[in-house]
Amino acid sequence: MDDAALRDLLRRHAGLIHKIAYAYCRDATDREDVIQEIAVQLWRSRDRYDPRFRETTWIYRIALNVAISFHRRERRHRGGEPLDEHLLVVEPVEPGDDVRLLLGCIDALAPLDKALVLLYLDGNDHGSIAEVLGISTSNVGTKLGRIKQRLRAALAAAAHPPEESHGAR
Template structure:
């Protein structure tokens, strides 16, 4: 039997409260690794499921958001790598409103967001995860911890990503 199945109501409530408090992480990862609304919903659900399964091993001495990001990104990467899902990701991103759940959209900002999402979709899984953490303003130390790489490697990769963004995203927004 799964260890999480034997947990009491207090444990479920504590997990639920933390998940609710940090739910933005789930949505950011789902948006970065899935294209369609249906895929994003499926991925968000899978992330929540995997977080629950991993909950018995969570060490409260560590930051919950770091632990959560690590699991969410691993699930996102697995999702992206699966053959059946990969075919779904080939669909071009046309609707920024579908990704960013907001009412009135500034068309210039929407265009820039569309270009950024297309760029992110071209990245290999590690760089996609790194960019997501960077855009979420995580510290170099936390990014290194989540991704399991050194802080100097994070710094180098971020520098390269920033240059790639300047080279690829900036010209596309000026067209």
């Protein structure tokens, strides 16, 4: 792929690149750094792109690798503890906050689980997701099912918080 073709590809898929960067970086400066690093990595690997495969698969794979690596570096640098993958703790919300709650639950997922959800929500089939993440198609289905269960449980817990006992029976 020559430089002009890469520039065109970056222009056509800028939304995808920005979406991935936003999923892993809430800070605007960090997000811009990740977007730049994705562009650099795409440029460095442009000669390895195989046109027999979809451009978006190649972009997803590189962009997710860059974003996840950045997320892990930042977590180590800032001394953050990894999230417990099996517990999604969310605050109770008011009606109408469903989207914000769901996004918060997705944001609390482990980086690879978040990547899987991102690919799924973008309408990719299990085969495409497997190709991007380097896992089997059946593993995609299994992981997705487990993630959906965890998200449902977290959403249900937020919608119906346990009532405090006041000693009355």
